[in-house]
Amino acid sequence: MASEQRTLPIRITLVELRPCLKTIGGTINLTPLAMRYLDYLGAGTRLRRRSIILDAGLDYISFRTGRRIGNIWGGIGGVRVARHDLVDVLLETLVQEHSEVVEIHWNKRVAQIREKSEKVVLKFEDGSRHSADVLLGCDGLHSAARRLWVEPDRKKSYTGRAIAMGWGKAKDVSMRFSSGDPALRDTAIFSSPNGILLASYYEPTRTMVYFAHIMYMEEPKLDERDGWKAAGDDQLRLKADMSSCFKAGRVKGVLGAVEDCEKWDLYPVYVLPAEGRWYEGRVLLLGDAAHAMPPQGESTGLAIEDAILLAHILRKRGSQTVEQMFSQFQALRKPEIDKYYKDAMWAMQYGFQKRSWLSSIIMDWAIWVYLLLKRWRQQNHFDRDVRKLPLLG
Ligand SMILES: Cc1cc2nc3c(=O)[nH]c(=O)nc-3n(C[C@H](O)[C@H](O)[C@H](O)COP(=O)(O)OP(=O)(O)OC[C@H]3O[C@@H](n4cnc5c(N)ncnc54)[C@H](O)[C@@H]3O)c2cc1C
Numbered sequence: 001m002a003s004e005q006r007t008l009p010i011r012i013t014l015v016e017l018r019p020c021l022k023t024i025g026g027t028i029n030l031t032p033l034a035m036r037y038l039d040y041l042g043a044g045t046r047l048r049r050r051s052i053i054l055d056a057g058l059d060y061i062s063f064r065t066g067r068r069i070g071n072i073w074g075g076i077g078g079v080r081v082a083r084h085d086l087v088d089v090l091l092e093t094l095v096q097e098h099s100e101v102v103e104i105h106w107n108k109r110v111a112q113i114r115e116k117s118e119k120v121v122l123k124f125e126d127g128s129r130h131s132a133d134v135l136l137g138c139d140g141l142h143s144a145a146r147r148l149w150v151e152p153d154r155k156k157s158y159t160g161r162a163i164a165m166g167w168g169k170a171k172d173v174s175m176r177f178s179s180g181d182p183a184l185r186d187t188a189i190f191s192s193p194n195g196i197l198l199a200s201y202y203e204p205t206r207t208m209v210y211f212a213h214i215m216y217m218e219e220p221k222l223d224e225r226d227g228w229k230a231a232g233d234d235q236l237r238l239k240a241d242m243s244s245c246f247k248a249g250r251v252k253g254v255l256g257a258v259e260d261c262e263k264w265d266l267y268p269v270y271v272l273p274a275e276g277r278w279y280e281g282r283v284l285l286l287g288d289a290a291h292a293m294p295p296q297g298e299s300t301g302l303a304i305e306d307a308i309l310l311a312h313i314l315r316k317r318g319s320q321t322v323e324q325m326f327s328q329f330q331a332l333r334k335p336e337i338d339k340y341y342k343d344a345m346w347a348m349q350y351g352f353q354k355r356s357w358l359s360s361i362i363m364d365w366a367i368w369v370y371l372l373l374k375r376w377r378q379q380n381h382f383d384r385d386v387r388k389l390p391l392l393g
Contacts, residue, residue: 010103010314014094015122019137021091023083025265026165027202027210029058029187029365030086032382034301037308038389043093044274050089051081052201056185058297060371062364063192064357066177066250069364070371071274072378073297074383080187080202082210086300105130110139113149113283120282135283136310136321138303150283159294159348160214162217162231162268164238168209173260175199175253184209184250190254191367193360195245196351197254209259215241216354217268232266239264263354269294269348274341278334279326286310293341294348302340309333309386328392352388 030051038044057074061067093101112123113135120135137145141156175183175190183190187200187355197214215238220227222334232238242258271293278290309332313325320328355363 009101013132014102014104015108015110015130016030016104016106017109017126019262021084021087023087024267026083026163026212026267027080027200028083028086028300029054029073029297030079030081031073031298033384034298035077035079035303036382036385037301037304040308041093041304042097045093046089047081047086048079050085050203051079052186052206053187054078054080054206058187058189059185060181060189060191060367061183061251063190063246063249063251063254064360065242065364069191069368072187072371072375076378076382080200082202085203088104093263102223110144110148113145115281118282133282137283137285137289138287138307140288141272141292146285146289148278150285150379152278154273156270156272156292159271160218160265161214161294161348163229163295164213164215164242164266166211166213166258166264168211168257168261169211170201170207173199173209173253173257175251177256178250178252190246190249190251191364192245192249193355193357195241195354197242197258198247199254199257204317209257211247211261213238213242213245213258213264214364215245219268227308228266228268232264235264238266271345274338278330282322284310284326284329289340293344296340296344296347298340299344302337305386306333309389312387312389313391331392332386332389 002157016053025203030047035047037045054073055075056162057076060069065341094104104161106128108128109125110122111125114123116131117265119131119133121129122130122135123129135145137143137148137150139145143387146152173184177183184199184201185335187198190197190199195216196214198210200210202208202210216339217231220231239259243255246254246258264272272288272291276290278285288299290306291302293299310329313329313332318357351367
């Protein structure tokens, strides 16, 4: 939430639902683009100390043939880090370097949003209120800013896929090709005809390995929150699903590695429809609140880039009205986000699909071509800088 004045400096009140730093867990791939913006914000060096640098990048491995199909993102400056460490570093940077302009309020759940006399007025569940010149809804997929104000009719939808996340000790994890070479360098995606497993290091000592298994699952019939909790608590079923995907294949040790993980956390994948408003009056949505899409390893960078672009617009056009600045943001950003959205939906639909033996052969070749194209365009793809975008009007 930003208390914007006609002239800088901008003062920001950050309102967080949770009582303290808490995330859904797991690890995050950060692209070179995301890292460049994090360097600019003063968080990059701290973050690299807690991450792995993706020198070998992401290997895509056919579980059926036991071969690397392709590789992307190696040696171009991307990292992987625990989600908790990313948020912790951002918070540390905020507190140490920007405390004079940012005030943080934990444990605040928005109950009502209104506009009155050129102000946004928020009422919280604890009965307190806060007013500001504008509200930035950076509150994720379930965004209250979207539900209560910008576009209550734009509903999230379930993709039919959920992600089970687990952790193993690297000394117990030995995934090898039949040649004896280790199958895991930095990050590996094992693709079997029945499902996908991502394995990755994520901290500099490389003592732990993170696993994420994409699985097909029906949406629970119960209440959404309780239903997913019950599905996540059913550890036997999660493990059985993984065993059925990875019991027969040519990479040794994968089944043992997933069986050794003590606990799996389940996270359903929801998306928002691509079309919709990103702002209404003095309220603007950023990140997943505006454009949640299937995970493709780049969305956190997109959320950070949203914020950088908005700062660019606010700095250069402080004399414009809120409506002009917000509409400029949407006009500049939407075409780029649409491309990512289409790509992520396509990859989810065709990449994460149960396959017959024959179609998995065809799919291995299709993935090889897809990765070649992705690798060919990766340099230009991460070169852009929204701080240099010419502004409209
Ligand atoms: C399993 C999984 C794996 C992923 N892997 C990657 C990856 O490798 N790389 C990548 O780039 N992206 C990845 N993503 C996507 C990435 O997590 C999101 O795109 C990113 O977190 C979006 O950031 P955000 O700030 O918009 O929202 P969020 O990260 O969801 O943050 C929203 C914040 O708002 C708070 N909040 C919510 N409601 C309220 C409210 N009413 N009032 C106050 N505060 C509120 C929340 O507590 C939270 O702190 C993955 C997603 C999933 C589900």
